[in-house]
Amino acid sequence: MAFPDAVTDDWHMVALAKDIRGSTVRKVMLCNTPIALFRSASGIAALIDRCPHRNYPLSEGRVENGTLSCPYHGWRFAADGRCVEVPGCPSAALPQAKLAAQPMRVVERAGAVFVNLSDAAPDEPNLPPDFDNPELDHFWWQQGTWQGRAFDAIENVMDPFHTGHLHHGFIRRRDRRLPVRLVVTSHGDGIEMAIEQDAPDLGLMSRFLERDRQRSISRYYPPTIVQARWEGHTGLTLCVTAIFTPATDGSFTPFARFSTRRGFAPGWLKQAAIRLFLAPVVAQDRKALARQHATMALFGNPRFVEGPGDILGNRLQRLWSGQHVPPGADEGVTAEL
Ligand code: FES
Ligand SMILES: [Fe+2]
CATH class of the missing domain: 2.102.10.10 (Rieske [2Fe-2S] iron-sulphur domain)
Known part of the structure; x- marks a missing residue:
């Protein structure tokens, strides 16, 4: 196994x-x-x-x-x-x-x-905040089983540097990157990355769906959950809880739960808008993960190089393996996304 x-x-x-x-x-x-x-x-x-x-x-x-x-x-x-x-x-x-x-x-x-699959699991699954908060509108999204490793999908959603490039035009723009400050905080049994910026992203998704933006935070809840939260001056605007269930060594089944504040627009409208903008982004990630996995299979293993943008280092891998990471905040990193 x-x-x-x-x-x-x-x-x-x-x-x-x-x-x-x-x-x-x-x-x-x-x-x-x-x-x-x-x-x-x-x-x-x-x-x-x-x-x-x-x-x-x-x-x-x-x-x-x-x-x-x-x-x-x-x-x-x-x-x-x-x-x-x-x-x-x-x-x-x-x-x-x-x-x-x-x-x-x-x-x-x-x-x-x-x-x-095991008696070693606790009585209940550990679920992240707001997963079932009755004050929010929620909807589920699923799209079958994807090729690739669940771990690589987790790394993909925790990695902001691909969003302007792979998802050019939808999330961010590769030709008009914005200055941001990235702050990584370890929680021992999890890790989060906050992206602080003065203006919303320039991709279509933010321009249509977000009114204001101060920061977004992605937090990894090992082994398979990543929750991303977008916050504006008026509080939480969107919370996405993504779950990457390992199906086989080379495939996984993603689920996502979208949670938004009541009142801004009717639930069905928000759901339709999010699904519309999400579809191309999801297709791009799905293809990237499948291509990455096919290459690793051809060479027999993953062999990754840590670049200057890979500021989480090997901490995701350690958390995935059940290890803890030393708690505390890293020094902030400035970058353009
Ligand atoms: S009942 Fe005989 S194989 Fe299931
Ligand atoms: Fe992505």
């Missing part, structure tokens, strides 16, 4: 709760492990996607009376993995220890489904 224990042992978002419904089973990948998600009488259930009988994938089965029925011989499994029926055989004497499927802990929070 190519993932650090800190990653495999934690809770991971694998789906939106609204997508788990009816008689269909949803297959998701988490850290190279396939999982079958379905809706049982007691809520969403998660089983390792392997029938204990002859290893048929359970995710290809159907939900019957809140239990999951395997397509091969029709064994039925409850949310806790218990085998409740072996068709053609008396159900009274089913030896559970032998016949049960492998269940996983699953919780539903703010419309998201979290599971974990």
